Amino acid sequence: MSDVSGSELRALMARVPSVEKVMASAEFAALLAEYGRTQVLGAVREALDTWRAGAQSGDASVSALDVAQLKSAVEAALRKRHESRLRSVFNLTGTVLHTNLGRALLPDEAVQAVMKALTQPANLEFDLGTGKRGDRDDLIDELICELTGAEAATVVNNNAAAVLLTLSALASKKEVIVSRGELVEIGGAFRIPDIMSRAGAKLREVGTTNRTHLKDYEEAIGPQTALLMKVHASNYAISGFTKEVGLNEIAPLAHARGLAVAVDLGSGTLVDLSQWGLPRETTVRETVEAGADLVTFSGDKLLGGPQAGLIVGRRDLIAKIKKHPLKRALRVGKLTLAALEPVLQLYRAPERLTERLTTLRLLTRAADDIRLAADRVQPALQHAVGERYAVTAEPMFSQIGSGALPVDVLPSYGLVVRMADGKRGGRQLLALEKMLREMARPVIGRIADDALRLDLRCLEAADEAQLVEQLKGARA
Numbered sequence: 001m002s003d004v005s006g007s008e009l010r011a012l013m014a015r016v017p018s019v020e021k022v023m024a025s026a027e028f029a030a031l032l033a034e035y036g037r038t039q040v041l042g043a044v045r046e047a048l049d050t051w052r053a054g055a056q057s058g059d060a061s062v063s064a065l066d067v068a069q070l071k072s073a074v075e076a077a078l079r080k081r082h083e084s085r086l087r088s089v090f091n092l093t094g095t096v097l098h099t100n101l102g103r104a105l106l107p108d109e110a111v112q113a114v115m116k117a118l119t120q121p122a123n124l125e126f127d128l129g130t131g132k133r134g135d136r137d138d139l140i141d142e143l144i145c146e147l148t149g150a151e152a153a154t155v156v157n158n159n160a161a162a163v164l165l166t167l168s169a170l171a172s173k174k175e176v177i178v179s180r181g182e183l184v185e186i187g188g189a190f191r192i193p194d195i196m197s198r199a200g201a202k203l204r205e206v207g208t209t210n211r212t213h214l215k216d217y218e219e220a221i222g223p224q225t226a227l228l229m230k231v232h233a234s235n236y237a238i239s240g241f242t243k244e245v246g247l248n249e250i251a252p253l254a255h256a257r258g259l260a261v262a263v264d265l266g267s268g269t270l271v272d273l274s275q276w277g278l279p280r281e282t283t284v285r286e287t288v289e290a291g292a293d294l295v296t297f298s299g300d301k302l303l304g305g306p307q308a309g310l311i312v313g314r315r316d317l318i319a320k321i322k323k324h325p326l327k328r329a330l331r332v333g334k335l336t337l338a339a340l341e342p343v344l345q346l347y348r349a350p351e352r353l354t355e356r357l358t359t360l361r362l363l364t365r366a367a368d369d370i371r372l373a374a375d376r377v378q379p380a381l382q383h384a385v386g387e388r389y390a391v392t393a394e395p396m397f398s399q400i401g402s403g404a405l406p407v408d409v410l411p412s413y414g415l416v417v418r419m420a421d422g423k424r425g426g427r428q429l430l431a432l433e434k435m436l437r438e439m440a441r442p443v444i445g446r447i448a449d450d451a452l453r454l455d456l457r458c459l460e461a462a463d464e465a466q467l468v469e470q471l472k473g474a475r476a
C-alpha cells in the first residue's frame, strides 16, 4: 500500500541532492571539520538510504529532502555514535560505594594527578637518583607503610588480584587453612575456594559454618601447610551461636609453627571510622599489629581511592610476591598510582579527612543536610514526574556498600515517589524508574515497598544543581 504514487516518488527521488553536492555544501563544512570525511560520508549515505527506503515503502512522513534536513539527520547520527558508553549517572541508590556504579569517587587532588600522568612523561619506573630503571612500587610503598605500620607494600589491579597473587606466590601446591565460616563469595564471582584453586593452592577447611575453634586450626597444621588465612566476611553476617578465632590467637599459633598468616581484609580502612559515628571496622594497622604477616585490601572501597589491590606485610613475603610472574600481569598502571598517592596523602591530615576525602565526606554527611537537599529537589522532581505521582521528602537509610555489613545503615533523607491515587502502581513505578534511567544523565534510584526511592546522600551541590536543571526540562 503506497501513499505516494509512482510519479510523485520519481519526483521526490529526482530532488534528492547528490552525495557530492551534499559533501561540498556550506551546511556540511562544520560536520566535516569535526568528524572527518570518512565518517560524514558514511553517515550521509546511510541517511540517504533510509530516506529512499522510506519513500519507496510509501511512508507518509517522507517528503522532499533538502540539505538542511539531511544535515540534522547526519549530525544526530554522528553525535549518537560518538556518545560515550561510559556515562555519568546520579547515584541515588543510597549505596555510597556502589560496585556497579564505580565505587569510590575521587577527590580533586587525584583528578589533577591523573591528568598530569596522562599528558606528561613521568618517572613511573625510572629512578631519578641513579638514572637507572626503577620499580613502580617505590613511588608509593613508603607512604603505604607509614599509614599501615607494615614493613613493605605492593599494589596490584584490585583486591581479587591481591589475594590471587598472594596465594600463588606463597601457597602454590601447598595447603591454606581457612575457617568454614569465612569461605565467602563477595559477588562478581569472587569466591575464596575458586581463587584458591586458581592459585594452585589446596584449601584446607576447618571448623563449621558458625563455629571455629583455635584447636581446629592447630589440628589442621601439617607438613603441607603454607599459610593460615582469615577472610573478612564483608557482605554477610552470621549471628547466634557463633565462634570465630581472632587474629590475636591465630597469629601466635602460626608463628610458633613457623607459618605465616594472611588476612583478606576486603574494604581495608586506614582509620577508625567509629570516631565519626560510622560502624567500627578493624583497620589495616590494627591487623598488622595483631600479627598478620600479610594483609590484602581494596583501593576503591572505604579507602576512597582508585580501583587497586594493596598488599602489605612482612618484607620477605612482599619480596617473594613481587618476584612472582603474575605480579607483572596484575600490576597497576600509572593512572592508578597517580590517583592513589594523593588519596593516601590525605590520610596524613586525619582531622580534615571528612572534608577532603570524598567517600568519607559522603558517608559522614548529616541527615539534616540531606533533608535540605531533598526539600530543594522535590518541586523539580514533582514537575518531572507529573500529577499521577506524588513526591515526598522522607527519612531513609543509606548503606556503605562494597562489603561493609548491610545491617550497618546510615540515617539519610531522600525523595519517595508513590502513585498519587494511593494505588500500588507496580507497572507505572517501573515505567518511571525507566524514564529516570533514560535521562541525559541517568538517575538511578531503587524501587521498594511500592515506591521509587531516591536517596540524596550522594548528591552534592554541583550535582544537585544539574539534577534540578535536568528535571525542570523533563515531563513524564
Ligand SMILES: *Cc1c(COP(=O)(O)O)cnc(C)c1O
Binding pocket: 158, 159, 160, 161, 186, 190, 231, 232, 233, 234, 264, 265, 266, 267, 297, 298, 299, 308, 309, 402, 403
Ligand atoms: C571486595 C572484596 C574483595 C574483592 O576486592 P576487589 O577490589 O573488588 O577485587 C575480596 N575480598 C573481600 C573480603 C572483599 O570484601
